[in-house]
Amino acid sequence: MKWKVALSDLNFDHREEKIVSQVIQSKWLTMGEMVKKLERNFANFLGVKHAFAVSSGTAALHLALRVLDIEAKDEVLVPSLTFVASSNAILYVGAKPVFVDITSLSDFNLSCDDLENKITSKTKAIMIVHYGGYLADMNRIKKIAKKHGLFVIEDSAHAIGVKFKSKIAGGIGDFGCFSFFSNKNMATGEGGMLVTNQDKFAEKIRLLRSHGMTSMTWDRHIGHAYSYDVTELGYNYRMTEMNAALGIEQLKKLSNSNRIRRALIKIYIENLEETTGLSIPFLNYPRDSAFHLFPILLDKDINRGKFMETLRRKKIQTSIHYPPIHKFSYYQKNFRASPNKLPLTEYVGEHEVTLPLHPLLKEKDILFVCDQIKRALPSLKR
Numbered sequence: 001m002k003w004k005v006a007l008s009d010l011n012f013d014h015r016e017e018k019i020v021s022q023v024i025q026s027k028w029l030t031m032g033e034m035v036k037k038l039e040r041n042f043a044n045f046l047g048v049k050h051a052f053a054v055s056s057g058t059a060a061l062h063l064a065l066r067v068l069d070i071e072a073k074d075e076v077l078v079p080s081l082t083f084v085a086s087s088n089a090i091l092y093v094g095a096k097p098v099f100v101d102i103t104s105l106s107d108f109n110l111s112c113d114d115l116e117n118k119i120t121s122k123t124k125a126i127m128i129v130h131y132g133g134y135l136a137d138m139n140r141i142k143k144i145a146k147k148h149g150l151f152v153i154e155d156s157a158h159a160i161g162v163k164f165k166s167k168i169a170g171g172i173g174d175f176g177c178f179s180f181f182s183n184k185n186m187a188t189g190e191g192g193m194l195v196t197n198q199d200k201f202a203e204k205i206r207l208l209r210s211h212g213m214t215s216m217t218w219d220r221h222i223g224h225a226y227s228y229d230v231t232e233l234g235y236n237y238r239m240t241e242m243n244a245a246l247g248i249e250q251l252k253k254l255s256n257s258n259r260i261r262r263a264l265i266k267i268y269i270e271n272l273e274e275t276t277g278l279s280i281p282f283l284n285y286p287r288d289s290a291f292h293l294f295p296i297l298l299d300k301d302i303n304r305g306k307f308m309e310t311l312r313r314k315k316i317q318t319s320i321h322y323p324p325i326h327k328f329s330y331y332q333k334n335f336r337a338s339p340n341k342l343p344l345t346e347y348v349g350e351h352e353v354t355l356p357l358h359p360l361l362k363e364k365d366i367l368f369v370c371d372q373i374k375r376a377l378p379s380l381k382r
């Protein structure tokens with residue numbers, strides 16, 4: 001399908017081409033100077049002490065849980081209205097994801113009340129997700145975590161560059177996990193970053209990222225080491241130089257792309273706010289956003305399948321964020337013993353639609369989408 005208005009698009013130009021060809025000419029393809037530079041630049045951008053480039057956002061989440069020694073019988077609180085990677089990472093370490101409902105139909109971030117209700121003696125950590133880039137209520141989450149002695153992992157896959165007082169999303173909790181998957185605000189194809197301010201975790205992250213080996217290929221290449229020991233059961237979660245090179249250029253563009261996203265959402269809101277048949281979440285949201293997604297909520301009596309199909313016929317791509325995790329068959333099968341009731345999450349899972357949003361969109365594209373929506377809605381009542 002050649003979309004007229006695609007859901008997301010890559011903001012790439014000659015700069016990305018140039019830096020990747022530099023990597024190819026250098027003949028060093030993984031964990032070299034580009035990775036080091038991206039880690040340095042990313043840590044500076046966030047104002048955090050340590051940033052570790054990894055092969056994906058999922059790898060970052062998995063490493064954070066491993067470093068905290070979270071394991072079987074432990075519980076980790078996590079929203080169900082998120083990408084399945086957030087809770088899969090919890091299953092990778094054998095722990096139990098305990099799903100938390102969202103705050104309301106206008107705030108899709110997790111509910112701090114529900115969160116507090118679900119804390120047990122087994123709870124070890126809270127994995128929060130800044131839905132769509134909208135910063136969760138970190139003040140309150142940190143207070144709850146402190147009171148109950150829990151770690152906070154920020155799944156910041158949607159939220160690169162969101163300010164919170166003197167900090168930036170991902171640098172507020174114990175760990176921040178970022179994804180540079182192709183449709184994220186910063187895209188390298190596959191890739192991610194794990195950040196922390198705590199020195200005591202840094203060495204273990206470095207080890208776990210590369211099979212628990214005490215020296216790297218690069219150190220041996222430059223003659224700093226001849227052999228190595230293996231001191232942990234680690235993984236191959238390394239980042240390639242091509243991915244890191246793309247990340248270096250994408251990071252330079254990030255602040256401007258996020259500004260463009262903000263302006264585009266403003267146009268959407270101006271044109272859709274009064275439309276009957278839908279509502280817009282996060283209006284007058286009290287905290288900042290990286291504007292990764294533009295979600296809308298269709299009224300109960302609008303057929304979502306037909307709505308998305310009507311836009312598809314106009315070559316407008318839409319999506320759903322998210323089918324709730326606790327409803328997936330794998331999760332149903334394995335968690336039948338503790339059925340979760342998450343009424344708001346389930347409602348949003350049934351009525352949410354995500355509209356196109358990326359920094360290459362023009363005002364006329366948004367106006368076209370809004371116009372098609374207004375034409376379509378009246379005939380879609382059930």
Ligand SMILES: *Cc1c(COP(=O)(O)O)cnc(C)c1O
Pocket residue numbers: 056057058059082083085086129155157158178179180181190191192
């Ligand atoms: C994309 C995403 C991830 C996983 O990132 P990958 O780089 O694809 O592994 C995790 N959590 C959320 C909320 C995401 O959107």
